[in-house]
Amino acid sequence: MKKITLALFAATALLLLTGCDNKPKAEIITYKYTPAEVYKATCAHCHGDKGEGMAEKKSPALNKKTVQEFEMDLFDVKNGGLGQSTASEHDVMEHNMKKLAEKGYTYDTKAMAKYLFDTFNITK
Template sequence: MKKMNLALSLIALVVLSGCGDKPKSEVVTYKYTPDQVYKETCLHCHGPKGEGVAEKKGPALTKQSVQELEMSLFDIKNGGLGQSTATEHDVMEHNMKKLAEKGYDYDIKMMANYIHNTFNVTK
């Protein structure tokens, strides 16, 4: 089932990647770095080392590939478009809207690379 969701997420990511491209001259800037976003918003549920916090139902991030992290972050930021409607990210999708309103938005690729390079134990 997880492989099926992963495959469907990849397909959706490829199909949607060309949709709504911003003009090349427009540069998106973010208020906070991925490190700041993680420490201020993610650490509470995913732990200081990405190990996960069972009490908060925050999964470990330490063994996920960059691609898996990108798909999860894409899914969270886009309301579950990358997975089925019964997404495991329902709570985070709701939280992401609130975090973005507070300026804690981020670039998916940059955030995935930050998490992977900082916490991945399978390097």
């Protein structure tokens, strides 16, 4: 057991030492706000406090999708919004995302997907 732990530790250390050095620094992102803070400050006024959506803003409810579906949506929104072309129908959101990112309201798409699911899903 001890040997295995040690081997694992060594392998991880090696991976960290060798793997990370080649990555461009730009990939290391620290987020200023948690998904909950971002949602409250920037998403809620369109998607609702409970993710129920708003007909008048044509914003869909966020309370029925799975984590995986959100991850795909948000990946789309984020990459499209930051100027890379994705074949998505999230034009409104892409436009939003760019403005929000400029203000520091960006987020990890996986963390946000999990937050949306954990907080709003009504089908669980």
